[in-house]
Amino acid sequence: xGIGGFIARRALLTIPVFFxxxxxxxxxxxxxxxxxxxxxxxxxxxxxTLQAIAAEYHLKAPLYLQYYYYMSGLFEGNWGVSPVxxxxxxxxxxxxxxxxxxxxxxxxxLSLVIGLPIGVLSALWSGRRLDYPxxxxxxxxxxxxxxxxxxxxxxxxxxxxxxxxxxxxxxxSLAPPAHITGMYIVDSLLTHNxxxxxxxxxxxxxxxxxxxxxxxxxxxxxTRSSMLDTLQKDYVRTAKSKGLPSSVVxxxxxxxNALTSTITVIGFALELLLSGTIVIESIFxxxxxxxxxxxxxxxxxxxxxxxxxxxxxxxxxxxxxxxDVAYGLLDPRVRIQ
Amino acid sequence: MSTxxxxxxxxxxxxSLKLFLNLARSNPLYVFGLFxxxxxxxxxxxxxxxxxxxxxxPLHTNVDLQLxxxxxxxxxxxxxxxxxxxxxxLYGAPIDAGASVAIVLFSFTxxxxxxxxxxxxxxxxxxxxxxxxxxxxxxxxxxxxxxxAAALGPGLLNAIFAIAVVWWPVYTRLARGETLTxxxxxxxxxxxxxxxxxxxxxxxxxxxxxxxxxxxxATADFGNVIILFSVLGFLGLGAQPPHSDLGRxxxxxxxxxxxxxxxxxxPGLTIFVIVLxxxxxxxxxxxxxxxxxxx
Numbered sequence: 001x002g003i004g005g006f007i008a009r010r011a012l013l014t015i016p017v018f019f020x021x022x023x024x025x026x027x028x029x030x031x032x033x034x035x036x037x038x039x040x041x042x043x044x045x046x047x048x049t050l051q052a053i054a055a056e057y058h059l060k061a062p063l064y065l066q067y068y069y070y071m072s073g074l075f076e077g078n079w080g081v082s083p084v085x086x087x088x089x090x091x092x093x094x095x096x097x098x099x100x101x102x103x104x105x106x107x108x109x110l111s112l113v114i115g116l117p118i119g120v121l122s123a124l125w126s127g128r129r130l131d132y133p134x135x136x137x138x139x140x141x142x143x144x145x146x147x148x149x150x151x152x153x154x155x156x157x158x159x160x161x162x163x164x165x166x167x168x169x170x171x172x173s174l175a176p177p178a179h180i181t182g183m184y185i186v187d188s189l190l191t192h193n194x195x196x197x198x199x200x201x202x203x204x205x206x207x208x209x210x211x212x213x214x215x216x217x218x219x220x221x222x223t224r225s226s227m228l229d230t231l232q233k234d235y236v237r238t239a240k241s242k243g244l245p246s247s248v249v250x251x252x253x254x255x256x257n258a259l260t261s262t263i264t265v266i267g268f269a270l271e272l273l274l275s276g277t278i279v280i281e282s283i284f285x286x287x288x289x290x291x292x293x294x295x296x297x298x299x300x301x302x303x304x305x306x307x308x309x310x311x312x313x314x315x316x317x318x319x320x321x322x323x324d325v326a327y328g329l330l331d332p333r334v335r336i337q
Numbered sequence: 338m339s340t341x342x343x344x345x346x347x348x349x350x351x352x353s354l355k356l357f358l359n360l361a362r363s364n365p366l367y368v369f370g371l372f373x374x375x376x377x378x379x380x381x382x383x384x385x386x387x388x389x390x391x392x393x394x395p396l397h398t399n400v401d402l403q404l405x406x407x408x409x410x411x412x413x414x415x416x417x418x419x420x421x422x423x424x425x426x427l428y429g430a431p432i433d434a435g436a437s438v439a440i441v442l443f444s445f446t447x448x449x450x451x452x453x454x455x456x457x458x459x460x461x462x463x464x465x466x467x468x469x470x471x472x473x474x475x476x477x478x479x480x481x482x483x484x485x486a487a488a489l490g491p492g493l494l495n496a497i498f499a500i501a502v503v504w505w506p507v508y509t510r511l512a513r514g515e516t517l518t519x520x521x522x523x524x525x526x527x528x529x530x531x532x533x534x535x536x537x538x539x540x541x542x543x544x545x546x547x548x549x550x551x552x553x554x555a556t557a558d559f560g561n562v563i564i565l566f567s568v569l570g571f572l573g574l575g576a577q578p579p580h581s582d583l584g585r586x587x588x589x590x591x592x593x594x595x596x597x598x599x600x601x602x603x604p605g606l607t608i609f610v611i612v613l614x615x616x617x618x619x620x621x622x623x624x625x626x627x628x629x630x631x632x
Contacts, residue, residue, distance in 0.1 A: 017471060020471070023472075029484075033488045139616060142616060145605060145609065145612070146568065147571055148587075148609055151605060278479060278483070278572065305487045312480040313477065320475075
């Protein structure tokens with residue numbers, strides 16, 4: 001099958017998933033909720049507001065009509081209005097989205113930078129003594145609740161040594177860079193705004209590292225097992241017996257092929273990172289969707305919570321699509337299945 | 338005849354218990370994992386039946402004792418209203434244990450039933466069950482749990498339900514995969530040839546072999562559930578004060594990280610140790626159930 005056919009078929013597969021997912025969010029927000037009108041209107045709504053909200057979201061209509069209105073609202077960008085800040089949910093999400101993407105990408109890069117070498121080294125040293133501390137590091141990453149790492153970093157680096165800022169995205173004394181992408185590091189680079197660049201890089205270090213602790217163990221475990229697998233392959237033995245230096249065999253022959261399975265784990269890692277942003281952003285007051293979610297939970301801002309759920313899930317679906325396509329491009333065997 | 342068979346069964350049971358304990362003793366981490374989890378779950382059971390046993394009264398506050406650092410008398414220090422944090426943790430930890438046991442049991446049961454049905458019958462039954470699990474798996478776990486918990490309202494039972502909703506699909510996949518493998522084994526064909534009925538075939542021959550790897554997975558999975566449950570508590574969606582679970586205690590201590598770091602950090606380390614113990618227990622159970630991984 002050609003590349004185009006493969007991509008098209010994989011993309012078509014996401015359509016039923018999309019409808020299934022939105023059906024579930026509809027079910028949660030319209031059927032499972034004990035009192036939908038109160039949930040959408042907010043706790044403090046007056047009787048008049050309740051009536052207006054019930055009419056606006058068609059909450060008194062038959063369920064199949066409610067589903068129709070819900071879906072057309074999703075497609076038309078009408079995701080409801082936050083009863084707490086009185087702004088359209090989609091507009092709020094657009095405001096907070098870039099900061100979360102910036103943080104997640106930084107954390108993803110960090111977990112690859114930490115996880116890949118650990119995985120490769122522990123595969124090369126498997127069974128030897130140095131495998132042991134690597135295993136301890138891995139277990140520590142797995143067993144740490146995300147808030148513990150974040151609080152520990154904040155305590156040590158921001159309050160004890162005072163070398164990095166404890167919260168926010170930018171020093172309060174600086175004006176944010178001109179809005180291009182909404183990501184401060186990218187925008188300050190594009191506009192050559194060096195003070196903003198330094199400040200935003202300093203601010204992202206702690207939250208991004210804390211976030212990467214969630215995912216680097218997964219990256220290193222997958223890299224380790226696929227590296228161990230590849231090192232057993234016949235072509236690696238052939239390369240060795242040809243007399244190639246072991247570094248060439250390790251990196252050019254084995255690692256390159258082992259990395260394809262690391263790519264498949266990136267989709268899963270990004271899913272975990274996005275979940276993690278809810279905790280990490282609220283601890284570091286990072287002005288992204290995660291912190292927005294946490295504050296929406298506390299203020300019982302139901303339309304915002306449902307909007308955020310849809311956005312997070314769409315990002316995950318799209319990422320998995322991209323990862324699968326990339327995997328198919330790298331490994332032609334996948335395309336046939 | 339039957340008593341003889343039973344005696345043989347008892348003997349093999351005693352033997353596997355001996356093997357299990359020997360295996361546990363072979364590694365100090367296994368000893369820690371087994372000992373700690375047994376004590377923790379046993380204590381949680383007792384404290385769940387009678388919370389007064391902890392000697393902690395969540396409503397008793399004393400402003401003179403606010404935010405004291407850890408000492409012999411207050412091993413974890415005190416919180417913002419002068420309560421003994423160590424006792425508060427002892428009071429909250431059983432909530433986490435109970436919730437996680439409930440979530441894992443629920444997911445295990447639902448997963449085992451739906452997964453083995455999907456794998457055994459195949460065809461459109463399989464197709465329907467697996468497409469539904471795909472939809473649940475498309476969500477980031479925590480995000481779906483937050484949406485469900487927010488829809489139902491904050492509270493312990495709703496948090497347990499919200500995580501259970503998110504958690505079962507992995508078990509379904511696992512059970513389905515194992516069933517597909519078991520189905521093709523020769524002893525199943527042999528049993529079929531011997532004229533064993535369909536129901537007995539499933540109950541006596543398929544399920545036991547599907548359950549074993551699932552138990553190994555579930556043991557290791559406890560830690561993940563405890564972390565996710567504590568995150569929901571941390572976000573204010575878990576047990577409500579004054580009966581705070583561990584995540585909620587940490588959330589309450591968040592603002593004191595700079596001047597009373599023990600308040601959020603020590604309960605957080607408690608979760609870390611619990612999860613670590615379950616991870617070691619999971620390794621031990623896996624080694625025990627799967628002889629191939631024994632070294």
